[in-house]
Amino acid sequence: MRKGFTRISKITVRNQPPLINFHKRLSESPFKITFSKSFYLAHAGGLVFLRQVEDLLNFMNLHGWAAMPECMTAGNSLRLKNECQQSWLTGNFRRAGVGRGETLQTRSEIRLDEVMWLEPDTKSAEQQIFLSMLETLRLAINQRFFLGLFDYEGHFAVYPEGAFYKPHLDCHAGKSDRIVTTILYLNENWQPGDGGELKLWTTPEGREGAFVLIEPRMGTLVCFLAADFWHEVLPAHKTRMSITGWFRQR
Ligand code: OGA
Ligand code: MN
Numbered sequence: 615m616r617k618g619f620t621r622i623s624k625i626t627v628r629n630q631p632p633l634i635n636f637h638k639r640l641s642e643s644p645f646k647i648t649f650s651k652s653f654y655l656a657h658a659g660g661l662v663f664l665r666q667v668e669d670l671l672n673f674m675n676l677h678g679w680a681a682m683p684e685c686m687t688a689g690n691s692l693r694l695k696n697e698c699q700q701s702w703l704t705g706n707f708r709r710a711g712v713g714r715g716e717t718l719q720t721r722s723e724i725r726l727d728e729v730m731w732l733e734p735d736t737k738s739a740e741q742q743i744f745l746s747m748l749e750t751l752r753l754a755i756n757q758r759f760f761l762g763l764f765d766y767e768g769h770f771a772v773y774p775e776g777a778f779y780k781p782h783l784d785c786h787a788g789k790s791d792r793i794v795t796t797i798l799y800l801n802e803n804w805q806p807g808d809g810g811e812l813k814l815w816t817t818p819e820g821r822e823g824a825f826v827l828i829e830p831r832m833g834t835l836v837c838f839l840a841a842d843f844w845h846e847v848l849p850a851h852k853t854r855m856s857i858t859g860w861f862r863q864r
Contacts, residue, residue: 667754670837675758678818679838681828686744686798691833693740695800698730698770698855706730707772714786726777727847729769732859744857748796751837752861761793761863768796768859773810777854779847781813781821784840784860792840792860799830800855810850818842830854 666682673680686694701707707728711718732741745766752763773779784795797812804810812828814836815821821844828836838845840860847854 671758681836683834685835686833701730702772725779727771727773729771731769763861764864765862766859771856771858773850773854778849781844781846791862793863794861795838795840796859797836798857799834801830802832804831808852810854811848814845
C-alpha cells in the first residue's frame with residue numbers, strides 16, 4: 615500500500631461501518647450498483663457537484679472506490695458517446711497496450727480494447743465539460759485526502775464485441791504516478807446480457823473474494839485507487855465505450 619493511501623481505504627474500511635452493506639456475501643451474489651436518482655443534485659451543466667462530490671468522497675473514504683450513476687446529463691453523455699463513436703469509425707483509435715515506453719506491447723490475451731488519448735488541442739466542448747467536472751473532483755480529492763494530485767491523463771476506449779481486459783491494477787511496473795482511476799461509461803440503453811461489466815474486487819490489494827459488478831451504463835462514473843484495487847472488464851457482447859483516465863502525482 616502506498617504512503618498516503620492508508621487513510622482513505624484501509625483504516626477507514628476497518629474502523630467504520632460501510633455506508634451501504636456492500637460487503638455482505640458479495641462473492642456469492644454479485645451486487646449491482648444502483649443508487650436512487652433523488653440522492654444526487656445535478657449542477658446546471660449536468661456536472662457532478664455539491665452533494666454528489668461529497669457523497670463520492672464519503673464513499674471513497676470508506677471503501678477506496680465509488681460508483682456514481684448519472685453523474686452527467688443524458689445530453690452531455692450522448693454527445694461524448696457520439697464523438698467517441700465517430701472517431702472510432704474514422705479510424706483514430708489504436709489497440710491498447712500493456713506496459714509503458716519500451717516495454718509497451720499489445721497482448722490480445724490480456725486486453726482487446728482500442729483507445730484514443732484526449733489531446734489538449736482537440737478538445738470538444740463536451741470534453742471540456744467533462745474535464746472541468748474532473749478538475750472539480752481532483753481539487754476536492756486533494757482538499758479532503760491531501761493526495762497532491764496534479765494532473766489528469768485519459769483516453770476514449772472502445773471494446774468491440776468480444777473484447778475484455780483481464781484482472782489488473784492500474785500501475786506500471788516501477789512507476790506509480792497514477793493514483794486515482796476514473797471511468798465514465800458511454801453506453802446507451804445498456805441491458806443485462808450486454809456484458810462488459812467492470813468487476814472490481816473490493817478488498818484493497820485482494821484478487822479474490824468480495825467484488826462488485828458495475829454496469830457500464832451511460833453517465834456512470836467510477837473512481838478507485840489505481841494501485842490498490844484489482845479489476846477486470848468482462849467480455850463485452852456489444853460495442854462498449856468509455857473514457858478512462860488517471861489523476862497523477864508528480
Ligand atoms: C482500464 C480499465 C475499466 C473499464 O482501462 O485500465 O480497467 O471499466 N478499464 O473500462
Ligand atoms: Mn484498469
